[in-house]
Amino acid sequence: MSSSGTNPPPERVESGEFVSVAWELLLPAASAPARRRGRALQSALREAVRSGSLVPGTRLPSSRALAADLRVSRGLVTEAYEQLTAEGYLRSEQGAGTWVSGVVRPAIPGARDLAPRALGARVDFRSGTPDLSLFPRSAWAATYRSVLRRLPHSALGYPDPRGLPELREALAALLTRRRGVVADPERLVVCSGVAQAMTLLGFVLHGRGMRTVGVEDPGSPEHTALFASAAIATTGLPLDDEGLAAEPLERSGVRAVVTTPAHQFPTGIAYSAARRSRLLDWARATDGLIVEDDYDGDFRYDRAPVGALQGLDPQHVAYTGSVSKSLAPGLRLGWLLAPATMTDEIVARKRTMDLGNPAVDQAVLAEFIGGGGYDRQLRRCQRAYRERRDALTATLAKYFPGTEVSGIAAGLHIIARLPGRHGPEPVFMARAAAAGVALRPLSDFGTVASTDRRVSLVLGYAQLAPQDIVQGVRLLAAAQRGTAGPDIGGGRVFI
Structure with a gap:
C-alpha cells in the first residue's frame, strides 16, 4: 500500500543528473x-x-x-x-x-499563427480584405440558431460534394439575378473560396493534358501559385486600356486563360464590350476555356455592375466567386460554375479533396441568402466602401497633388500613380515602412506593371475607417518630406 503526505520530499540528485x-x-x-x-x-x-x-x-x-x-x-x-x-x-x-530516451523530441509550445499580418503597421493599405467589423454577427447568429433547430439529423452526414442542394439553388438564383450568370444548380459546386475553385480547375485541366494557362499581367500572384499546386505553369499576358490584349493571347498558344473582366485586378478597369466579345471569339475558335474570377463584382459605386462574362457563353467560361469580400474570408465559402463537359471531373476531384464543405455552414448561408440577409449585407458594404473610396481619393488629392487614380469606381482598392517627384519606388516604400504604413506597389503584381517609372500603389481602403485612411495618407506624405508633428492616437505622427 502507498502512503501520502503533505510535506515536500527532500531534494535528491542521483549521479548529479536528475534535477529537483x-x-x-x-x-x-x-x-x-x-x-x-x-x-x-x-x-x-x-x-x-x-x-x-x-x-x-x-x-x-x-x-x-x-x-x-x-x-x-x-x-x-x-x-x-x-x-x-x-x-x-x-x-x-x-x-x-x-x-x-533520445527518441523523443520536446514539443514546441503553442501554435503559430500563419495568417497574413502587417506586424507593427499603424495603417495597413494592402488590398484584399473587407471590413471584418461589418460582418453581420447578430443576423448570422440568429440564422445559425434557426438552422440548427430545423436541420434534420441526416443533414449532418457526409454532404453532396457539390454542396447542399438548398445552397446550390440559393446561389444559382442569386447569381442569375445579380450577376447575369447562367446558373444550373446541378453544375454549381460549392468550394472553399476561389482558391479551391482554381485548384480544382487546375487538376482537371492537368488531367486533360494541359500544362500552361494564361494569366493577366499585371494580375493576382495567387493564381500562379494555385495552378502550380496542380503542376500547371502560367504565362503572363499583357493588358491594354480595354482589357486583356487580344493579339498576345492569340499568339500565346494557351487554351485556358484566367481573367477578372468585371473589375480587373489590380488595374481596376472593366473590360470593354468589344474586348469581351473578342475574348469569347478566341475561346470558341480554339475550343478554349476562360476562367472568370468575379472576386468583387457586386461592388460598383457609380452604376450597375457589368454582368458576368459567363452569361454570354457558359460552355466556354468557368465562373467563380465567393463571400470573402461580402461577408468574411474566414468563412471559406465560394462557388464554381464550369462548362457542363467539366462538371463530373470537378465533382470527382472535389470528393477526393475534402468530401465537401461543412454542412451546417452551407445551410446557414443558404438561409441567409433566401431570407434577404445577404442582399442587405451587400447594400451595407456598398455604402461603407463608397464612402471610404471617396475619402481616399480626396485625401490623396490633398496630400499628393497630381496623383492619378485609375480604374472604375468599384471594388475594394484603387491604383494611385503618384507624381514623378515622389520616386524612386524603393526609397518611397522604405520611408512608408519606417512610418508604419503597410503598402504594396503595382510592381508586385506583374512584369508589365514594373515598367512604369512612377510610384504606383495598389491601395486597399475597405478595411480602414475614413479617419484611418486620412491618417495613413498623412503619414505617407510626411514620411516623404521627413517632417514631424504632434502625437495622434498615442504615437508619434508626421504631418
Missing part, C-alpha cells in the same frame, strides 16, 4: 487519489519528457529512491518506468539504471 524540478512535476501525481495515482505518475513523467523538462540523457533515480522521495509504493514507480520504456520515452539497461 522533476520532483516538482511529479508531486501532483503522487498526491492523486490512490486508484488514479499510477496513471497520473505515468502521465506526469511522459509530459516531463515531452516538454523538455527531462532532457534526453537524463538518468532517473532508482525505483526505490524515487518511491521513497514521492512517498508512493515502489510498485507504482516500477510500473511507470516499464510503461514509458515500452513507449520509447525511457530506456533501461540491466545494472546501469533508467535514462530519458
Whole structure:
C-alpha cells in the first residue's frame, strides 16, 4: 500500500543528473487519489519528457529512491518506468539504471499563427480584405440558431460534394439575378473560396493534358501559385486600356486563360464590350476555356455592375466567386460554375479533396441568402466602401497633388500613380515602412506593371475607417518630406 503526505520530499540528485524540478512535476501525481495515482505518475513523467523538462540523457533515480522521495509504493514507480520504456520515452539497461530516451523530441509550445499580418503597421493599405467589423454577427447568429433547430439529423452526414442542394439553388438564383450568370444548380459546386475553385480547375485541366494557362499581367500572384499546386505553369499576358490584349493571347498558344473582366485586378478597369466579345471569339475558335474570377463584382459605386462574362457563353467560361469580400474570408465559402463537359471531373476531384464543405455552414448561408440577409449585407458594404473610396481619393488629392487614380469606381482598392517627384519606388516604400504604413506597389503584381517609372500603389481602403485612411495618407506624405508633428492616437505622427 502507498502512503501520502503533505510535506515536500527532500531534494535528491542521483549521479548529479536528475534535477529537483522533476520532483516538482511529479508531486501532483503522487498526491492523486490512490486508484488514479499510477496513471497520473505515468502521465506526469511522459509530459516531463515531452516538454523538455527531462532532457534526453537524463538518468532517473532508482525505483526505490524515487518511491521513497514521492512517498508512493515502489510498485507504482516500477510500473511507470516499464510503461514509458515500452513507449520509447525511457530506456533501461540491466545494472546501469533508467535514462530519458533520445527518441523523443520536446514539443514546441503553442501554435503559430500563419495568417497574413502587417506586424507593427499603424495603417495597413494592402488590398484584399473587407471590413471584418461589418460582418453581420447578430443576423448570422440568429440564422445559425434557426438552422440548427430545423436541420434534420441526416443533414449532418457526409454532404453532396457539390454542396447542399438548398445552397446550390440559393446561389444559382442569386447569381442569375445579380450577376447575369447562367446558373444550373446541378453544375454549381460549392468550394472553399476561389482558391479551391482554381485548384480544382487546375487538376482537371492537368488531367486533360494541359500544362500552361494564361494569366493577366499585371494580375493576382495567387493564381500562379494555385495552378502550380496542380503542376500547371502560367504565362503572363499583357493588358491594354480595354482589357486583356487580344493579339498576345492569340499568339500565346494557351487554351485556358484566367481573367477578372468585371473589375480587373489590380488595374481596376472593366473590360470593354468589344474586348469581351473578342475574348469569347478566341475561346470558341480554339475550343478554349476562360476562367472568370468575379472576386468583387457586386461592388460598383457609380452604376450597375457589368454582368458576368459567363452569361454570354457558359460552355466556354468557368465562373467563380465567393463571400470573402461580402461577408468574411474566414468563412471559406465560394462557388464554381464550369462548362457542363467539366462538371463530373470537378465533382470527382472535389470528393477526393475534402468530401465537401461543412454542412451546417452551407445551410446557414443558404438561409441567409433566401431570407434577404445577404442582399442587405451587400447594400451595407456598398455604402461603407463608397464612402471610404471617396475619402481616399480626396485625401490623396490633398496630400499628393497630381496623383492619378485609375480604374472604375468599384471594388475594394484603387491604383494611385503618384507624381514623378515622389520616386524612386524603393526609397518611397522604405520611408512608408519606417512610418508604419503597410503598402504594396503595382510592381508586385506583374512584369508589365514594373515598367512604369512612377510610384504606383495598389491601395486597399475597405478595411480602414475614413479617419484611418486620412491618417495613413498623412503619414505617407510626411514620411516623404521627413517632417514631424504632434502625437495622434498615442504615437508619434508626421504631418
